[in-house]
Amino acid sequence: MRNSDDSRGHLIGRQFGGDGHDMRNIITQGKVQNNGDISDVENSIAEHVRTTKNTVLMSVTPLYRNGGVRASHVLIEAGMTAAGQSPTCFPIFRICYGSCR
Template structure:
């Protein structure tokens, strides 16, 4: 009968193990790789541990919950509201009892492009809180600066979330109007913030625009929810 095969493993003397561990510690301090023979002798597992990297989707919870512009069809101006005049004009509606802007109407002509002003930093529309984070509020023009709207009249400013409400959502439609004005068109325009009860920030903002030219591409009625 064949004898039992002897195991290849060797039993290490305790003192040798302790000495080996001390050598490993010293080499680690000096930044020297531990020889493979010593690793085998001490039974060390030096397989690199994979580090879990942050997921590229880790910021998904911070993504905007705003559903985006809701297009409601064509502008609702009456025939009398579409009446042309020799000059452009802007009418700002009066503030309500809480000091909130309530709307603005305009007849925008090509000569009004870029005649508006930036929002006056001394004006704080109801509900406005300074600082990009965490509020990201803006003094939102009803009639945009590039369309001739003033930033020095509180009747033309309401508190909006800068992103994505003021930009890019409102800017998208303002740019369409601006392009038509650059091409010589006259545009009837209305912007109305919609409030819920006594909330200082509007729940949404509605934009209506219609070109006076029969061939105009401008004819929209859109609602934008005022939330991040």
């Protein structure tokens, strides 16, 4: 059942090449979560890429409770490799919206 504050969220945002029509990249989540905190983190990661020219490796994992169809939490992890250096991943973000225990 759809909640009035549901939002169609992208796991990988458009600014990172995420496909808004590929249903494997779409989850149901809260509007506040999607248009607030998650958007802020995506924008911070995108700004980091623009200013440093580093490669960023991202993982976005929706977490569900009790077999629900709406993500109760979203874990975002991102790391970078410095331009021209070996692909060692340095963490820059590890954020979970909601209690990811």
